Amino acid sequence: MITWPNFLSQLFNGLALGALLALISSGLTIIYGTLGVLNLAHGAMFMLGGYAGYVAFEATGSFIVAVIAGALFVGIVGVVMERVIIRHFYGRPHEDQLLVTFGLAICFVEIVRFFFSSLSKTVPPPSLFSGITSLGVMFYPTYRLAVVGIVAVALLVLFLVLYRTRLGMIVRAGIEDSTMVDSLGINVDRVFMLVFGIGAMAAGFAGIVNAPVVSLTPDMGESILVQTFVVVVIGGVGSFPGAVLGGLIAGEIISLTSMVNPSYAYVMLFAAMTLVLMVRPHGLLGTRGRE
Amino acid sequence: MQDGNSNWYRRSRRDFMRTSLGLAGGLALPGGFARVFAAEHPPIGTWPAGASGKSVFIGIAVPRTGTYAVQGEDELKGWQLAVEHINSGHPLIKKISPKTDKGVLGKEVKYGVADSAAKPNDAVQAQQRFITENKAILITGSTSSAVAVALNKLAQREKVLYVTGISGSNDTTGKDCVRYGFRQCFYGQTAAAAIGPIVVKAYGKNKKAAYLTPDYTYGHTVTKSMQDYLATAGWTTATNQVAPLGAPDYSSYLLNVANSGADVLINVNWGHDAVLSIQQAKQFGILDKMKLVVPYQIPFLSREAGPALLADVYAATDFWWTLEDKFPLAKMFVEAFEKKFGYKPEWGANNAYMSFALWAEAVENAGTFYPPDVIKSFEAGRKIQSTVGEVYFRKEDHQLVRPVIIVKGKKPSEMKGKEDFYEVVEIVPGAPLMQKPDAFGCNLGSYT
Numbered sequence: 001m002i003t004w005p006n007f008l009s010q011l012f013n014g015l016a017l018g019a020l021l022a023l024i025s026s027g028l029t030i031i032y033g034t035l036g037v038l039n040l041a042h043g044a045m046f047m048l049g050g051y052a053g054y055v056a057f058e059a060t061g062s063f064i065v066a067v068i069a070g071a072l073f074v075g076i077v078g079v080v081m082e083r084v085i086i087r088h089f090y091g092r093p094h095e096d097q098l099l100v101t102f103g104l105a106i107c108f109v110e111i112v113r114f115f116f117s118s119l120s121k122t123v124p125p126p127s128l129f130s131g132i133t134s135l136g137v138m139f140y141p142t143y144r145l146a147v148v149g150i151v152a153v154a155l156l157v158l159f160l161v162l163y164r165t166r167l168g169m170i171v172r173a174g175i176e177d178s179t180m181v182d183s184l185g186i187n188v189d190r191v192f193m194l195v196f197g198i199g200a201m202a203a204g205f206a207g208i209v210n211a212p213v214v215s216l217t218p219d220m221g222e223s224i225l226v227q228t229f230v231v232v233v234i235g236g237v238g239s240f241p242g243a244v245l246g247g248l249i250a251g252e253i254i255s256l257t258s259m260v261n262p263s264y265a266y267v268m269l270f271a272a273m274t275l276v277l278m279v280r281p282h283g284l285l286g287t288r289g290r291e
Numbered sequence: 292m293q294d295g296n297s298n299w300y301r302r303s304r305r306d307f308m309r310t311s312l313g314l315a316g317g318l319a320l321p322g323g324f325a326r327v328f329a330a331e332h333p334p335i336g337t338w339p340a341g342a343s344g345k346s347v348f349i350g351i352a353v354p355r356t357g358t359y360a361v362q363g364e365d366e367l368k369g370w371q372l373a374v375e376h377i378n379s380g381h382p383l384i385k386k387i388s389p390k391t392d393k394g395v396l397g398k399e400v401k402y403g404v405a406d407s408a409a410k411p412n413d414a415v416q417a418q419q420r421f422i423t424e425n426k427a428i429l430i431t432g433s434t435s436s437a438v439a440v441a442l443n444k445l446a447q448r449e450k451v452l453y454v455t456g457i458s459g460s461n462d463t464t465g466k467d468c469v470r471y472g473f474r475q476c477f478y479g480q481t482a483a484a485a486i487g488p489i490v491v492k493a494y495g496k497n498k499k500a501a502y503l504t505p506d507y508t509y510g511h512t513v514t515k516s517m518q519d520y521l522a523t524a525g526w527t528t529a530t531n532q533v534a535p536l537g538a539p540d541y542s543s544y545l546l547n548v549a550n551s552g553a554d555v556l557i558n559v560n561w562g563h564d565a566v567l568s569i570q571q572a573k574q575f576g577i578l579d580k581m582k583l584v585v586p587y588q589i590p591f592l593s594r595e596a597g598p599a600l601l602a603d604v605y606a607a608t609d610f611w612w613t614l615e616d617k618f619p620l621a622k623m624f625v626e627a628f629e630k631k632f633g634y635k636p637e638w639g640a641n642n643a644y645m646s647f648a649l650w651a652e653a654v655e656n657a658g659t660f661y662p663p664d665v666i667k668s669f670e671a672g673r674k675i676q677s678t679v680g681e682v683y684f685r686k687e688d689h690q691l692v693r694p695v696i697i698v699k700g701k702k703p704s705e706m707k708g709k710e711d712f713y714e715v716v717e718i719v720p721g722a723p724l725m726q727k728p729d730a731f732g733c734n735l736g737s738y739t
Contacts, residue, residue, distance in 0.1 A: 006550040120566055120595045
């Protein structure tokens with residue numbers, strides 16, 4: 001199936017897939033970089049964003065309201081989760097953090113299943129972006145094109161927050177050396193809460209933006225979580241630019257491999273991760289020794 | 292029974308004495324006959340321990356999470372209804388298994404449920420536990436043929452009977468068949484042989500087909516069967532997109548399909564994978580250019596993907612509720628199911644119900660839970676009334692010989708009710724659809 005039009009289609013599709021992965025992964029990597037907590041509930045947050053948006057859409061019929069509701073709801077869930085549970089685990093071993101976030105993920109999934117059953121739910125794209133667009137070599141769903149734009153804007157906002165605000169400076173300093181930030185008298189506690197909220201919000205936002213592309217099921221976060229971990233490892237743990245680069249690389253690997261042999265698309269993703277770990281154990285844009 | 296006859300001549304005087312004493316004891320003690328029968332055979336699997344109390348236990352491992360969760364829940368409801376009917380001696384069970392009174396051989400049926408998530412390892416672990424701790428006399432469950440094949444092997448090793456849940460792979464009663472496993476439902480070969488002629492008639496000869504195939508035994512064998520059949524009508528494969536179970540996105544596969552120049556999209560994906568891939572095929576404009584065919588129908592597909600996407604789509608299936616107009620037992624089943632669960636049953640539930648009913652029928656006719664005798668009862672080839680007419684098990688590969696139902700999706704405007712998704716196009720008799728018993732390399736293995 002390697003033809004010129006197909007190659008271009010897959011190259012573009014890789015970008016679209018990668019953009020979404022980049023957005024979800026950036027939330028995961030910021031949380032890990034700042035707080036040192038590997039949030040296994042991140043996939044569940046992605047799913048929660050989709051369902052919260054779905055509820056808002058059913059109630060109002062407005063996609064914009066759905067997006068705001070999805071992102072805000074998960075942001076609030078993130079803050080509550082950090083205040084009530086996660087902050088008690090900062091000083092505890094990584095295994096405990098993994099277990100508690102894994103447990104929370106199961107709770108979120110089963111709560112959603114209890115209220116919505118396993119039957120999938122759909123959120124239609126806004127009418128402005130429905131239908132198909134011809135890109136010369138191929139037809140591409142208009143909404144997927146829009147997603148690339150929406151995600152690019154969201155990533156830009158995240159970039160500005162991280163690199164052009166005081167909060168962002170503290171976060172980045174925290175990623176480099178959290179003890180030092182603490183000893184400078186900065187209220188790390190409040191920063192941690194905000195970071196967790198922002199990271200969760202990124203996942204929730206991605207969840208509802210992605211909802212018209214997929215159909216929502218309670219389990220949808222599981223496979224996304226695995227992919228985001230691969231992205232974060234490829235890009236460099238704790239690195240925001242790394243998450244973006246890793247996301248794009250992962251998207252391209254999936255798309256381009258499928259052109260040669262579709263059954264190897266996901267296998268190649270893991271092969272790439274293994275290769276990166278062998279050559280650059282701290283990831284492509286990660287820093288050696290970063291915790 | 293041949294084994295029994297030849298042994299008879301070899302029996303010594305001591306054996307005769309022992310049997311006589313056993314019979315005398317059996318007559319003297321209440322419930323003694325069971326012990327007499329037990330004395331004739333050495334223990335095997337969970338027998339006689341699992342059949343010595345007032346109840347017998349069935350282990351059910353079914354996906355309640357993951358890609359096949361929706362279908363798993365539906366199956367579970369079918370089993371629950373069957374157990375309820377068996378224990379109460381419901382008229383429907385008596386039509387299928389006339390010797391059934393209440394329970395199976397008078398014993399109440401109990402069951403335990405475990406979530407397999409459609410993963411073979413999880414299913415085998417759960418069933419191993421049911422066998423060891425609950426002395427399960429029967430195990431069931433599968434919505435994935437990978438699970439069915441794994442449980443087949445477990446059943447043969449542990450010498451505990453297994454009736455499959457949903458399993459569409461040719462391998463389940465083909466190269467991976469076992470003496471202790473039985474399948475009620477249709478499968479790749481019969482699906483292809485039934486839907487093939489209808490698809491060729493509708494769309495013509497010498498067409499190009501694109502396949503979406505899940506990457507495990509079910510997907511590979513169903514796609515192969517479809518390819519083999521359609522090749523006889525000059526069809527070729529434009530592309531075969533093999534994707535892992537539970538793929539989160541089908542865009543890259545669908546772009547390959549869109550660029551393949553195929554006329555027909557044959558979607559072998561199942562569960563939520565089918566819902567997602569069909570919805571995304573629509574997003575990519577593929578369904579406007581290609582005809583969609585679903586060779587192995589998915590329960591709840593129309594409810595989830597919406598009837599508009601399935602309008603005029605041909606699918607092969609095991610059961611559809613409007614068969615109640617043709618088969619009285621189907622009517623009884625649909626009514627009982629809807630009364631209990633509030634919706635029209637899909638084929639997974641019907642398959643589950645029938646598999647237990649057929650097991651009850653086999654045990655009642657064997658007159659014992661002793662597994663080799665129950666197997667021989669299954670293998671006797673009795674004609675049994677079912678929700679799709681008369682059926683029987685083929686003794687060479689333990690596959691039920693049963694019709695395959697071809698349905699066509701109704702347009703939303705044609706639907707007479709909210710669950711009236713399909714019109715039954717044809718009820719294709721089963722026997723001519725099946726391959727020769729040894730064609731897929733079935734070797735059942737031993738009884739003991």
